[in-house]
Amino acid sequence: MRSNIYHLSQQFNHMATRIEAFVQHQRDMMHGISHELKTPPANLEFGLAFLQSPELPPEQQQRIDALRNDVRELDELVSELLTLSRLEQGDTYMTPMGVSVDELLDSMAAMSSSRTARAVGRVLS
Numbered sequence: 131m132r133s134n135i136y137h138l139s140q141q142f143n144h145m146a147t148r149i150e151a152f153v154q155h156q157r158d159m160m161h162g163i164s165h166e167l168k169t170p171p172a173n174l175e176f177g178l179a180f181l182q183s184p185e186l187p188p189e190q191q192q193r194i195d196a197l198r199n200d201v202r203e204l205d206e207l208v209s210e211l212l213t214l215s216r217l218e219q220g221d222t223y224m225t226p227m228g229v230s231v232d233e234l235l236d237s238m239a240a241m242s243s244s245r246t247a248r249a250v251g252r253v254l255s
Contacts, residue, residue: 171205
C-alpha cells in the first residue's frame, strides 16, 4: 500500500511541475505577444505624425486624422485584450478608481459618432 501512495505522490508532483512550467511558458509567451501587438500601432502613430504637415490639403488631413483615430482605437483594443489576459492569469492586481459616468458616456457617444461618420464617408466616396 505504501508503494502505491508513494508512486501516486511522485506522479502528482511531476504533474504539478509540468503545470507550473506550462503556466510560466504561457506568461512568457504573453509578454512577447504584448510587445509584438503594441509595436505596430506605435509605428503607425509615428508614421502618421511624420506625414502631418500644415501644407496638406484638408481632405488629406481628414484622412490622416481618421487613420490616427483608427490606430488609437486599435491600440485601445490591444490594451484591453492584454489586460483581460493578465487578469485571467491572475497577474494583475486591480485598484478601484472613480469613474465619471457622464464623461464615459460622452466619450463612447463621440467614438460611436466618429465611427458612423467615417463609415458613411466611405460609403459615399
